[in-house]
Amino acid sequence: VIADVTDENSLIELNAGSYDTAVVAIGRNVEATMLATLQLRELGVKKVWAKALTNQHHRILERLGATRIIAPEFEMGVRISQELNYPMVHDYLGLDDDYFIVDFHTTEDLVDKTIGEVINGEPVEALVVKRMKEAHPHPDHTWTIRKGDRIVLGGRLEDLRDLVNRL
Incomplete structure (x- = not known):
């Protein structure tokens, strides 16, 4: 599913909390990545993989509950x-x-x-x-x-x- 994960209503409408895993691969929008990770975890998604752009971003995503953080570069x-x-x-x-x-x-x-x-x-x-x-x-x-x-x-x-x- 591809959706605007910064919109909590979109996630609720998609019943995102019923998914086992979500991948947050948002380009360069650090805020959107953090918001999506937080919302997906709050909705009960067990595994949230998220893309980090910097070391600080990595640390924040860890604290928000990302279960796997990917730093491609x-x-x-x-x-x-x-x-x-x-x-x-x-x-x-x-x-x-x-x-x-x-x-x-x-x-x-x-x-x-x-x-x-x-x-x-x-x-x-x-x-x-x-x-x-x-x-x-x-x-x-x-x-x-x-x-x-x-x-x-x-x-x-x-x-x-x-x-x-x-x-």
Whole structure:
């Protein structure tokens, strides 16, 4: 549903309080974002995701009850800095503050090595090898890497950084 969420009557008419989740993605209007977040929470929406433009805006949205605050510019900046730091990393997913899943492209240096040689005792786990259009889950340590393979590893952030820096 798309509606003027600054108008409380519109939200009541839409029975917004019956929704499980609402996303407040208002452009640059900080006041409208705050008002919509407050009204949606007061109407009983359990999860309100809201876009924050500044750190102060983020703090206010937290206090108004936003359950997830999205800062697109900041989040994209973090992703770009990670990619610049680790160009072989295709994508990553943080499962909490310390455990990550990392999808990286193999380099020429890794071709014809085994997963075991690449991991080399690091406490990380090979979750999937993507070869061409096929995914091979839980490859063992004898799996030989070919040119173009993508490897998905899971582990603590510090251990993954050590491994990637060594590669």
